[in-house]
Amino acid sequence: MHKQIAKTRRKSPPGNINLRVKPHARSLIDRACAVTDKSLTDFVLDAACREAEDVLLDRRLFHLDESAYQAFVRALDAPTQRRPGLKTLLSRKPLWAK
Numbered sequence: 001m002h003k004q005i006a007k008t009r010r011k012s013p014p015g016n017i018n019l020r021v022k023p024h025a026r027s028l029i030d031r032a033c034a035v036t037d038k039s040l041t042d043f044v045l046d047a048a049c050r051e052a053e054d055v056l057l058d059r060r061l062f063h064l065d066e067s068a069y070q071a072f073v074r075a076l077d078a079p080t081q082r083r084p085g086l087k088t089l090l091s092r093k094p095l096w097a098k
Contacts, residue, residue, distance in 0.1 A: 019044075 021029070033043045064072060 017048075 029040065029043065033040055036043060038046070062072075
């Protein structure tokens with residue numbers, strides 16, 4: 001069955017993503033591209049990557065085998081380490097507050 005799935009699954013060429021877009025969605029995206037002065041490729045890629053990061057960062061359930069779970073628990077239970085560079089960074093005034 002695995003071979004059958006592999007044969008029927010259509011793969012895009014590396015680096016290409018082809019989409020079918022309804023006219024109203026394309027118009028909306030084109031207007032946003034114009035406002036942000038981005039190309040269609042840059043705009044769509046930025047939006048897709050941002051959404052992908054949100055999806056991956058919002059994961060709340062992790063499936064781990066026993067050894068990975070034990071390593072995770074050890075990392076959570078380990079004492080914190082001093083990070084002088086982090087303390088300096090967090091004490092700086094943010095750019096938007098300058």
